[in-house]
């Protein structure tokens with residue numbers, strides 16, 4: 001059974017900005033789902049929607065089911081109980097998310113003491129030490145302040161923090177952005193190990209397909225608030241059925257790679273602003289293989305083969 005299920009989720013910000021438009025996705029324990037797309041496609045909005053962290057003015061449609069429970073139908077008391085304990089988020093920007101004037105240990109202990117009031121300070125400190133070791137840091141680093149750690153170490157602390165209350169789902173929003181390639185690989189290996197060892201469900205959000213390709217079981221590619229392709233990570237990138245996924249994958253091309261057929265020279269232009277979307281397929285103004293119907297036809301996400309969905313007229317025609 002899925003631990004997280006988004007059913008036709010839509011989020012519209014004040015001013016009629018439809019940032020997320022009918023997204024259906026799910027992730028099971030022990031599975032890594034990648035969510036890819038350029039800046040502004042709605043990735044962080046989905047993250048915040050899962051734990052009801054959106055601004056009050058945002059309108060939410062569809063549903064978010066966490067372990068079968070409707071997140072938008074539950075009381076605030078229940079919501080407080082599931083935040084951290086059932087699901088937690090590793091937010092973007094480790095440096096800015098940590099409190100500069102508090103020790104690492106204090107910050108990790110805080111959600112434990114809040115969610116498990118029977119825990120003593122001493123027990124919480126022991127758990128903090130264990131959590132730090134679990135993410136590959138010595139327990140003594142609990143006494144440090146954030147500025148005493150490197151970027152990669154701070155990101156590990158963010159992961160320890162997310163694990164503090166033993167959640168079953170972790171959403172990591174751009175967990176490796178701003179880290180150098182070696183440290184990136186270590187953080188991804190750490191996350192994969194946690195999925196393997198703890199049976200976590202992990203949603204990994206990134207604009208960088210090389211990050212997702214190596215770590216995820218399945219990937220959903222988003223464009224202008226919608227999923228435009230979804231399937232096993234390896235095939236989505238190696239044999240894209242949507243020109244946008246092909247173009248994103250083409251940003252990391254290999255010689256002789258079939259992805260070149262979509263993006264010989266990279267992807268020109270910018271994604272549309274959600275408040276001002278083009279008619280037809282929202283990708284058509286940038287699409288290297290668009291034809292006349294693309295600017296007017298409604299394109300739905302359809303199943304193109306077992307476990308694979310794509311939203312493209314060419315995929316519909318099976319070409």
Ligand SMILES: Nc1ncnc2c1ncn2[C@@H]1O[C@H](COP(=O)(O)OP(=O)(O)OP(=O)(O)O)[C@@H](O)[C@H]1O
Nearest residue numbers: 013014017019038039040041042043044045055274
């Ligand atoms: N509070 C808000 N009010 C109005 N519009 C918003 C708000 N937050 C986000 N948006 C808009 O919604 C769209 C989706 O934003 P979101 O942050 O979810 O994208 P993203 O894919 O996570 O981008 P990034 O990778 O840059 O974080 C963007 O066009 C953004 O400008």
